[in-house]
Amino acid sequence: SIKLGKDFRFGFSIVGVQHEMGLPGSEFVSDWVLWLHDQENIVSGLVSGDFPENGPGYWHLYRQDHDIAERLGMDAMWITIEWARIFPRPTTDVVVPIDRDSEGIKGVYIDVEHIEKLRSYADRDALRRYREIIEDWKSRGGMVIVNLFHWSLPIWLHDPIKVRKLGVDRAPAGWVDEKTVVEYTKFVAFIAHELGDVVDMWYTMNEPNVIASLGYIQIQSGFPPGYLDIDCYKRVVKHLAEAHARGYEAVKLFSKKPIGIVESIASWIPLREGDREAAEKGFRYNLWPIEVAVNGYLDDVYRDDLKGHLDWIGLNYYTRNVVVSDPRSLQGFRILPGYGYGCTPRGISIDGRPCSDFGWEIYPEGIYDVLKRLWDRYRLPIYVTENGIADAVDALRPHFIVSHLYQIHRARSEGVDVRGYFHWNLIDNLEWAQGYRMRFGLVHVDFETKKRYLRPSALLFREIASGKEIPDEFMHMVYPPRYRV
Numbered sequence: 102s103i104k105l106g107k108d109f110r111f112g113f114s115i116v117g118v119q120h121e122m123g124l125p126g127s128e129f130v131s132d133w134v135l136w137l138h139d140q141e142n143i144v145s146g147l148v149s150g151d152f153p154e155n156g157p158g159y160w161h162l163y164r165q166d167h168d169i170a171e172r173l174g175m176d177a178m179w180i181t182i183e184w185a186r187i188f189p190r191p192t193t194d195v196v197v198p199i200d201r202d203s204e205g206i207k208g209v210y211i212d213v214e215h216i217e218k219l220r221s222y223a224d225r226d227a228l229r230r231y232r233e234i235i236e237d238w239k240s241r242g243g244m245v246i247v248n249l250f251h252w253s254l255p256i257w258l259h260d261p262i263k264v265r266k267l268g269v270d271r272a273p274a275g276w277v278d279e280k281t282v283v284e285y286t287k288f289v290a291f292i293a294h295e296l297g298d299v300v301d302m303w304y305t306m307n308e309p310n311v312i313a314s315l316g317y318i319q320i321q322s323g324f325p326p327g328y329l330d331i332d333c334y335k336r337v338v339k340h341l342a343e344a345h346a347r348g349y350e351a352v353k354l355f356s357k358k359p360i361g362i363v364e365s366i367a368s369w370i371p372l373r374e375g376d377r378e379a380a381e382k383g384f385r386y387n388l389w390p391i392e393v394a395v396n397g398y399l400d401d402v403y404r405d406d407l408k409g410h411l412d413w414i415g416l417n418y419y420t421r422n423v424v425v426s427d428p429r430s431l432q433g434f435r436i437l438p439g440y441g442y443g444c445t446p447r448g449i450s451i452d453g454r455p456c457s458d459f460g461w462e463i464y465p466e467g468i469y470d471v472l473k474r475l476w477d478r479y480r481l482p483i484y485v486t487e488n489g490i491a492d493a494v495d496a497l498r499p500h501f502i503v504s505h506l507y508q509i510h511r512a513r514s515e516g517v518d519v520r521g522y523f524h525w526n527l528i529d530n531l532e533w534a535q536g537y538r539m540r541f542g543l544v545h546v547d548f549e550t551k552k553r554y555l556r557p558s559a560l561l562f563r564e565i566a567s568g569k570e571i572p573d574e575f576m577h578m579v580y581p582p583r584y585r586v
């Protein structure tokens with residue numbers, strides 16, 4: 102059997118907008134909640150018309166989901182603290198000293214007086230519920246990673262509909278506005294102070310690269326604010342890089358636990374030999390949130406105040422990108438449809454590989470490639486913070502899970518320090534602009550009754566997670582086959 106080691110963690114993940122709402126009294130408002138309710142977004146098809154308030158109801162049903170997670174052999178969770186819940190009203194009146202110059206925000210100086218002032222703005226019930234949720238999972242022996250930001254901003258910081266209609270200069274502009282860096286730093290300092298005693302590890306944010314590229318370049322993705330503007334894209338990238346560094350410093354004031362960052366990193370594959378350089382360029386570009394936090398380089402601009410701010414890396418891996426060199430494009434490469442993220446839902450890629458309900462090609466060897474590249478470059482501990490497949494009938498998921506865990510084992514056996522695997526996802530949840538039709542759960546959710554049902558993959562996962570090994574009887578599912586019969 103393929104042993105993953107007794108310390109290797111198997112976990113699940115929770116994101117406010119995607120998991121928490123569903124039963125009355127769990128509602129909150131954020132930029133994403135506004136965005137998903139916008140009538141023009143719905144009639145244009147930019148978003149599905151599904152609403153977060155009809156979700157799986159984790160805010161009330163968390164003990165039940167923790168029971169299931171424990172039963173499936175899981176011993177870790179990462180959970181997002183929803184900023185919009187904690188601070189539904191502006192915190193801008195709590196003024197903190199900042200250090201800024203022409204390059205950007207170099208320092209945000211927070212002390213306990215500021216924390217005390219922030220406390221009077223905070224929703225104490227929300228904070229208490231997050232503590233209850235975390236303590237419930239810890240009471241079962243589970244490890245807890247807190248994710249401090251997963252795309253969703255308070256509406257007093259970002260009104261995506263007004264931005265799209267009036268422009269970034271006449272609406273709360275979110276990450277385009279440098280003040281969001283300061284407000285974010287105050288928020289994370291407050292959470293570190295209030296919850297630091299029950300948190301084992303932190304990460305500052307999920308997928309800054311996705312926030313910037315899908316909000317301001319690939320606006321057909323249905324991500325807020327759908328505002329096509331390259332200059333805004335660049336400002337958002339810079340502000341997210343600064344937010345991570347300032348947030349890292351702020352958490353360190355109140356917690357000694359390791360602080361990471363999470364990015365979705367694809368395996369970048371050249372179509373032909375001549376496209377190798379283009380693939381390398383794409384991969385290096387994909388790395389920018391990690392590169393800037395470790396080495397201080399952002400778009401080849403060196404920022405001494407951004408380097409040395411990372412204790413661990415979270416990898417979200419789903420599939421690959423196949424690229425060709427393209428001098429006319431913005432970045433010198435073009436990602437080809439028919440491979441990776443660009444396939445036909447439930448179809449077959451050009452390479453003959455099965456694809457998910459989302460049209461994402463199954464490419465397990467890519468997670469090995471990425472893990473090796475990350476370890477060779479950064480030598481930091483890595484957790485696979487997301488890996489999964491939209492597969493409502495659970496036809497591909499068993500092979501998907503076994504094949505990716507096999508590739509993770511390969512990386513570990515070559516010295517890569519991968520410490521855990523968080524499957525996306527434990528339960529079906531709101532897939533952002535796509536709504537509830539994309540079902541990523543090991544566990545099926547009936548969104549009418551909120552009842553949970555185990556897919557066959559849940560039982561396969563339990564076999565692997567409880568023994569921390571892939572049994573020999575599962576090895577026929579490793580794809581591509583590791584041996585030729």
Ligand SMILES: OC[C@@H]1[C@@H](O)[C@H](O)[C@@H](O)c2[nH]c(CCc3ccccc3)c[n+]21
Nearest residue numbers: 116307308311365417419487525532533
């Ligand atoms: O799409 C599945 C999950 C989302 O539900 C998570 O919230 C998000 O962290 C996440 N990232 C990725 C990979 C990058 C990506 C993001 C958005 C759309 C397509 C691909 C896949 N997922």
